[in-house]
Amino acid sequence: MSGIQIEVDASQLSIIADRFNRLGDLDKHELLDSLGALGVSQTQQRIATEKRSPDGAPWAPNRRGGSILMLMGHLLGSLSHQVGSDQVSWGSNLVYAAIHQRGGTIRPKRAKRLAFRVGNQMVFARQVNIPARPYLGFSSANLAEIRETVHAWIEERLK
Template identity: 40%
Template sequence: MSALAIEIELSGFAQVEQFFARLNPFESETLLEAMARLIRESTRERIIAGGPAPDGSAWKPNRVGRTPILHLSGALARSIDYVVAGTRAVIGSGLVYARIHQEGGVIVPKSASALVFSAGNRLFRVKKVTMPARPYVGLSGEDRAELVQTAVEYLRRLFK
């Protein structure tokens, strides 16, 4: 995934792993898998619902006024996935337009004199398009609490 991603990395657990190895094996990939799945689903839900951003702010509406704004075709929500390897999880989208929706920016034609596109049954021909940031990848306060709860529950199971 190169277009847009959020990463989680577990560190400082060497002593914890050694301690738990005597009880039940501590498997960081199992914990990361559960955490990454939570973030993926939260991100997908945010896109489908039309926001808000992880920090709670509302997304700027588009000119057509369609909501949810980032879920017109559903491709962005479906593209959110994760990869877990060792002590690291990467959650994001590989779609080429994922980053511009997250961060905003200006789109200009590469080899033509204008951009041509349709929106709301109208055809537009413009020199550039300014996309506002509509952050969808990130951790809300609720996401953070769920991640902590997931880690606590996993550690509790090691003692059973």
């Protein structure tokens, strides 16, 4: 036979075998729930203080000149996470959440113009173009924090 082959019987290394056996008993739901809570927290921080997309690009300013994505705090407060059998997701169920993430054009459904207030002034428009202000996603710092959380979680359970 040509080449090289190395075999290791992990059962002979009792401490490693014991730890590998414990890995199979870990409650994935608990880890995913922790990661979902962390993802929500990271997203809330992005909306409340960072005002940047996950890739670091600053969000386009808004017409009213106020805090971007934080008029009344509804988007911030609507963020939640959901754990599945092998996955976790987080986001918002608000109707307007997707247009803030992706951007788009809003047109009136039943009238000729949209009507809304900017400050003390009424504005009437045929359409409004909303720039994308991505708030969901991972920055490099977010990914590092997630990695640290996973490593710490596993390490704690292998003690």
